[in-house]
Amino acid sequence: SAGGSENIVLLDNGTFIAKDAYYTFGQVTRYVRKGSYVLSSVEVVNPGKPADGIHPAGVEAMATINPDRTEVVILIIRDEEDKEHASTFDIDVELGDGQHVTVTLENVENLSVSTLVVKGRF
Structure with missing residues (x-):
């Protein structure tokens, strides 16, 4: 390879390969606006398989709210292939x-990142 980073690998032929983490980061930065803050309490009520003490329960979620409290962005990462x-x-x-x-x-795909934007006055 010609170089790059751990998320993007530059190939000798001038092309590149982007790793999954690169696309996940892109999903976050596309929807979470400057000045937003992360909400500390997000619960996935039915996470699929139970956590085993080492691995998460198959789904992780993060939520942010913008400064004027009119938009909540919820990111869901389903990291299981089950x-x-x-x-x-x-x-x-x-x-x-x-x-x-x-x-x-509903119908959250395996090994995916989903984003939901909830608008309102919170």
């Missing part, structure tokens, strides 16, 4: 002051 477990997930996001946003995502 067709026997759930592909529908309930995500509960605590916004503070007793407010919650709960969403259901």
